[in-house]
Structure formats: C-alpha cells, structure tokens
Amino acid sequence: MDVLQPGYAREEDDGEHVGSTVTLIRDGSVTIIVDPGMVASRHRLLAALTDLGVTPESVTDVVFSHHHPDHTVNAALFPAARIHDHWAIYDGDLWISREADGAELSPSVRLIATPGHTPEDITTLAATAEGVQACTHAWWGADGPAEDPFAPDPAVLTASRSRILAVASVIIPGHGPAFVPDETTPR
Numbered sequence: 001m002d003v004l005q006p007g008y009a010r011e012e013d014d015g016e017h018v019g020s021t022v023t024l025i026r027d028g029s030v031t032i033i034v035d036p037g038m039v040a041s042r043h044r045l046l047a048a049l050t051d052l053g054v055t056p057e058s059v060t061d062v063v064f065s066h067h068h069p070d071h072t073v074n075a076a077l078f079p080a081a082r083i084h085d086h087w088a089i090y091d092g093d094l095w096i097s098r099e100a101d102g103a104e105l106s107p108s109v110r111l112i113a114t115p116g117h118t119p120e121d122i123t124t125l126a127a128t129a130e131g132v133q134a135c136t137h138a139w140w141g142a143d144g145p146a147e148d149p150f151a152p153d154p155a156v157l158t159a160s161r162s163r164i165l166a167v168a169s170v171i172i173p174g175h176g177p178a179f180v181p182d183e184t185t186p187r
C-alpha cells in the first residue's frame with residue numbers, strides 16, 4: 001500500500017485547489033489505483049508510480065470511492081484497468097452490474113458500501129502487515145470535518161464511519177494524509 005498523493009483542499013490566491021488522495025495497492029498479480037482524481041501534475045503522479053516500479057499499463061484495477069470528478073478525472077491514465085464503483089465494473093465497453101459491498105479484488109482487498117459523503121460511496125479495505133487499511137471518503141482528513149457539508153443524511157455517514165472503524169486500523173482519507181483513528185476521530 002503506497003499513497004501516491006495525499007489529498008488536500010485549500011484556498012489559494014488564484015482559487016480553490018483540490019487534490020484527491022491517490023493510493024496504490026499491490027497484491028500478487030493485482031495492481032490497484034484507488035481514486036485517480038485531481039492532481040496538480042499528471043507527470044508527477046506517474047513519476048511516483050514509476051519510482052515504485054509500476055507502469056501505468058500494468059495497473060489492473062481502478063476504484064472510484066464515489067463519483068465526484070476530483071476522485072475520477074484521471075482514470076484514463078491506466079488504459080488496461082477495469083474500473084470499480086458502487087454498482088458496476090467497467091471493462092472496456094463492458095458494463096458489469098453488481099453491488100460493490102463484499103466484492104473482492106484480490107485475496108486481501110475488498111470493497112464495502114459506505115454511503116454518507118454521497119449515496120454512492122464505497123470503501124476499499126486492504127489487509128496488510130500493518131493491519132487493515134481503509135481508503136475512504138468517509139473522512140476528508142483526520143479532523144473530519146465532523147459534519148460533511150456534502151452528506152445528504154448525516155446519520156448514514158455516522159453508520160458508515162462506525163462500520164469502517166470496526167474493521168480498520170488505518171484510515172486513508174479523501175483529502176489528507178493517512179491517520180490512525182482514536183477517540184478524537186469524528187464519528
């Protein structure tokens with residue numbers, strides 16, 4: 001598990017800059033990119049991949065944590081990858097409908113449905129030597145925000161957060177560095 005870009009969201013003089021957390025997960029023959037979203041430089045993102053010995057063509061799977069463009073716009077950088085979202089797998093022009101909850105991408109990587117930020121949110125759980133790590137937009141960062149301004153129903157987000165915290169020991173949030181949840185983690 002390697003974070004290629006820790007996400008961010010910040011106001012600068014020329015406007016709002018948003019970067020998605022982009023994560024690489026390798027498990028045997030399976031190479032996964034979670035959230036190929038907005039980056040300041042595509043070249044730098046691909047360089048980070050190359051530094052880890054991975055070519056874009058060798059990525060087998062891409063996961064969209066949800067449908068917002070800041071988490072999806074760069075999917076085409078990985079031409080051979082199948083794409084997974086909450087309700088389907090997209091493989092070339094093949095649309096394979098399925099529910100994401102419980103879908104296994106490899107022996108140690110699976111998806112669970114975690115609606116909240118949007119109704120279409122899913123979390124990628126990866127069992128690693130450091131415990132189960134969760135790539136998820138249920139938190140933007142370690143501090144939350146406690147109340148997600150996009151969440152249509154805060155109770156749904158709360159339920160998903162508790163489902164994630166029950167299994168994950170590391171959270172890789174949508175717009176911040178990885179963190180270990182503790183009693184200050186918004187629930």
Ligand SMILES: [Zn+2]
Nearest residue numbers: 066068117137
């Ligand atoms: Zn979003």
Ligand SMILES: [Zn+2]
Nearest residue numbers: 068070174175
């Ligand atoms: Zn986001």
